Amino acid sequence: MSAQTHVPATHRLLVVDDDHDCADAICELIRMSSDWEVEAAYGLHDALSHAVAHCPDAVLLDLEMPGGDGLQTADCLLEALSVRLPQLVAVTGNSNLQLEASSDSRFAGSLLKPPDTAQLLQLLARFAAGPPRSPPHGPV
Amino acid sequence: MALSEFITAQQEAILAECEAFAQTLLPAAAKMDREALRDHAAQVLAAIALDMKQPQTRRQARDKSRGRGALAEGDEPTAASTHGGLRATAGFDVNQAAAEYRALRASVIRLWLESGPRLGREEVFELVRFNEAMDQALAESILNFAAEAAHMRNLFLGVLSHELRTPLATIVASAHSLVLATRLQKHLPGAAERVLRGGKRIESLLNDLLDYVRSGIGEGMRVAPTAVDLGQVCDRVIGELQALYPQIVIEVDRRGELAGVCDEQRVAQAVSNLISNAIKYGTSGAPVQVELSGEEDDEMTIRVRNAGPAISTETRDSLFEPLVRGVTSDGTGVNLGLGLYIVREIAQAHGGSVDVDSSAEHGTVFEIRLPRHADASEASAFSSLRMN
Numbered sequence: 001m002s003a004q005t006h007v008p009a010t011h012r013l014l015v016v017d018d019d020h021d022c023a024d025a026i027c028e029l030i031r032m033s034s035d036w037e038v039e040a041a042y043g044l045h046d047a048l049s050h051a052v053a054h055c056p057d058a059v060l061l062d063l064e065m066p067g068g069d070g071l072q073t074a075d076c077l078l079e080a081l082s083v084r085l086p087q088l089v090a091v092t093g094n095s096n097l098q099l100e101a102s103s104d105s106r107f108a109g110s111l112l113k114p115p116d117t118a119q120l121l122q123l124l125a126r127f128a129a130g131p132p133r134s135p136p137h138g139p140v
Numbered sequence: 141m142a143l144s145e146f147i148t149a150q151q152e153a154i155l156a157e158c159e160a161f162a163q164t165l166l167p168a169a170a171k172m173d174r175e176a177l178r179d180h181a182a183q184v185l186a187a188i189a190l191d192m193k194q195p196q197t198r199r200q201a202r203d204k205s206r207g208r209g210a211l212a213e214g215d216e217p218t219a220a221s222t223h224g225g226l227r228a229t230a231g232f233d234v235n236q237a238a239a240e241y242r243a244l245r246a247s248v249i250r251l252w253l254e255s256g257p258r259l260g261r262e263e264v265f266e267l268v269r270f271n272e273a274m275d276q277a278l279a280e281s282i283l284n285f286a287a288e289a290a291h292m293r294n295l296f297l298g299v300l301s302h303e304l305r306t307p308l309a310t311i312v313a314s315a316h317s318l319v320l321a322t323r324l325q326k327h328l329p330g331a332a333e334r335v336l337r338g339g340k341r342i343e344s345l346l347n348d349l350l351d352y353v354r355s356g357i358g359e360g361m362r363v364a365p366t367a368v369d370l371g372q373v374c375d376r377v378i379g380e381l382q383a384l385y386p387q388i389v390i391e392v393d394r395r396g397e398l399a400g401v402c403d404e405q406r407v408a409q410a411v412s413n414l415i416s417n418a419i420k421y422g423t424s425g426a427p428v429q430v431e432l433s434g435e436e437d438d439e440m441t442i443r444v445r446n447a448g449p450a451i452s453t454e455t456r457d458s459l460f461e462p463l464v465r466g467v468t469s470d471g472t473g474v475n476l477g478l479g480l481y482i483v484r485e486i487a488q489a490h491g492g493s494v495d496v497d498s499s500a501e502h503g504t505v506f507e508i509r510l511p512r513h514a515d516a517s518e519a520s521a522f523s524s525l526r527m528n
Contacts, residue, residue, distance in 0.1 A: 019306050021334045025313035028331060032320045064302075093305030096298070114309035117316050 011128050012037045012054060016047040016073075017062040017091070022113075026060065026091075029117065034124055044073055048080050056086050058108075058127050060120075063092040063101065070097060074106045087127045091115055143266040144192035146252050147185060154247050155181055161243040180226065181244065183219030184281075188273040192266065224281030228288035237285050241278045245271070296476075303345055303476055307338035314338070348478045351485065352462055361482075361489040363403035365514040370398040370407070370432055370440055377412045378430065381419070388419050389427035396435035400512040402490055407442075407510070410486040410494075413479040414444040414506045422446025422504070434512070442508045451498040459496060460484040483508065490514040 013036045017023035023040040030038045039054065041047035044065055051059065059077060063070025074088055090101035090110040101110035109123045147154065158181050227237040248270065257263055314331040321328045355361060371394055378390050411430075418428040423446070431443040451459070462481040480494075483506070487494040492510040 017306075019310070021310045021337055022306050022313075025310045025317070025331065025334050028328070029313040029317045029320075032317050091309075093302040093309070094298070095301070113305035114312035117313070 010035070010037045011058070011124070012039070012056040013058050013060065013124065014039055014041055014047065014051055014054070014056040014086070015060045016041045016044075016065070017060075018043055018065045019062070022062075026115070026120075030120070030124070033117070033121055036124055036128075044076065047073075048076060051077055051086070052080050055081065055084050058087040058089060058124065060089050060091050060115075063090050063097045064094060070101065071104065071106070074104075078106065089120075089123060141255065141257060143248075143252055143257070143263065143270055144189045146255065146257070147189040147192075147248060147270075150251055150255075151182065151185060153251060154185065154244070157247040157251070158240065158243050161247075162240055180219055180223040181240070184223060184277050185244065185248075187219050188270065188277060191273045191276075192269045196269070218277075218280050220277035220280040221284040224283065224285035225288040227281070228285045228292065232285075234282065234285060234289075237281065238278065241274060241281065245274050300345070300349065300476060304342055307341040307345075310338040311335050311342075345476060348476055348482060351482050352476075352478050355481075355485050361406070361485040363406050363486070363489045363514065363516065365401045365403050365490070365516060367399070367401050368404045368407075370400060370402070370434065370442070370510075373404055373408050374411055374430060374432055374442070377408050377415065381412065381415050385419055387425065390415065391427050391429045393429065393431045395431070395433045398432055398434040398440060400434070400440050400510070400514075402510055402514045403486075406486045406489070410483045410508060411442055411444070413483050414442075414508070417479055417506075418444050418446035418504075422448040436512075438512050440510050440512055442510070443505055445503055445505045447503040450500045451496065451504055456496055456498065460494065480506075 013030060015023050015027050015030075015038060017026070017040070020040075020042055023042060027038045027040045030036055039050060039056075041050045047059070047061075050056075061070065061073060061077070063073070065073060070090060070092065074090075077088065078085060087108040088106055090098065090104075090107045091113060092098050092101070092110070093113040095112055098110050098112045101107045104110075108127070111120065141149065155178055159178055162181075223240075224237060227240075249267075311334075314328075314334045317328055317331045318335070321331070351361060374392065378392065382388070382390060415428055415430065422428065426447040429443075429445040431445070432440070433443070434440045460480050460483070462478055484494050487508050487510065490510050491514055492508060494506065494508045496504065496506050498504040
């Protein structure tokens with residue numbers, strides 16, 4: 001057996017926000033406070049190509065971005081990653097959208113900006129401990 | 141002819157006069173559907189005429205004069221009430237909304253008197269009834285105007301809180317990282333810069349908000365003009381924006397004498413708003429052209445031009461109204477919808493004006509005209525309330 005199989009798999013997180021500073025800030029914070037591998041994407045298109053290439057375990061998704069509302073974005077991501085579905089977490093400055101996402105089966109969590117750091121890390125710890133998300137937990 | 145009958149018979153003439161008046165209430169009236177405007181005035185008039193023909197008790201008369209009666213029975217909103225709501229959404233201020241009733245009242249009475257009625261006890265009594273009904277309609281209209289305005293304010297507060305939350309998220313997350321970094325004796329220059337930018341963004345949102353609130357409560361925008369060179373003011377603004385958007389080319393063309401008297405900070409803010417808009421709403425990556433012209437003795441103009449799709453005529457009319465948000469070239473709503481409103485306030489506070497021209501061929505041009513020597517102004521909001 002090669003040593004490689006004993007190394008715990010790194011968990012990958014994709015942070016999607018059209019506001020660069022906001023995406024970068026959340027990325028840096030999670031990098032510093034967890035062992036997740038974190039990348040930022042600044043738009044829907046960027047997020048889709050990144051997600052397809054790197055199959056993240058979880059995606060933090062801003063719900064108001066150019067080129068589609070948050071729920072459409074979620075659908076696009078889930079469709080593109082149907083082989084290995086990521087955990088979707090909505091992060092939004094819009095309290096109505098946050099409420100909507102909190103009762104939407106596509107999202108494993110929903111956070112109002114500014115996201116509570118402890119809550120965010122707890123969510124990631126839960127994702128890391130749990131089994132990988134299995135299909136078909138797709139769009140309703 | 142009895143007044144109530146006169147109103148019914150002369151409805152067309154009365155409405156034509158009122159419509160002409162409403163059209164002077166620009167710019168909000170410009171985006172009003174003319175037919176909707178006329179329809180509701182007609183309904184208000186019909187309701188008043190009908191009310192005048194009904195017998196009424198002293199109690200009903202007293203209630204009506206105090207705005208407690210109702211011109212229509214049942215739960216249906218009255219024409220006057222609908223009218224008030226429409227005026228609020230059309231961007232009328234309360235004075236403009238009320239002015240339409242002044243016009244309606246004046247038109248009816250003037251046209252009726254011109255028709256040479258016999259002025260006996262009956263006619264005076266009818267005139268009183270007419271005024272009571274007018275007052276009732278006005279009260280209903282204003283009540284619904286206020287309710288609609290409150291609704292719009294709530295929507296705006298939602299947008300504001302949303303716009304504040306994103307930079308706040310940046311600041312909170314970056315500050316957390318900085319705390320962790322300090323413990324690890326690491327440097328995070330990126331985080332410190334993000335905190336600064338986030339703070340600046342919140343500050344500028346709140347400044348815009350303050351300007352809006354002040355203008356809304358009639359204080360208007362005050363300007364403190366000093367001797368400045370418009371070219372230098374614009375250079376400073378362009379330098380700042382160029383640092384924020386290094387990939388955008390901002391071309392400047394200067395003509396004539398640009399020395400004048402204006403409020404340097406406010407003019408800089410207006411120019412900054414226009415150039416930022418050109419960057420956000422224009423064709424992505426295309427250069428922004430700034431033309432400064434001081435060829436006239438008594439006037440200086442600033443033109444900001446961007447390539448991009450033409451702005452439709454209807455949108456053009458409402459662009460300078462507060463809380464109107466455009467669609468940016470990358471599709472994000474990135475502001476409170478106060479940028480152009482503040483530009484107009486600044487221009488007007490200087491005794492100047494702002495205008496827009498837009499076509500697919502030549503792009504969109506915003507033009508600010510400023511008197512070369514601006515006076516320290518009184519509140520511009522008062523001047524915008526001035527009735528024609």
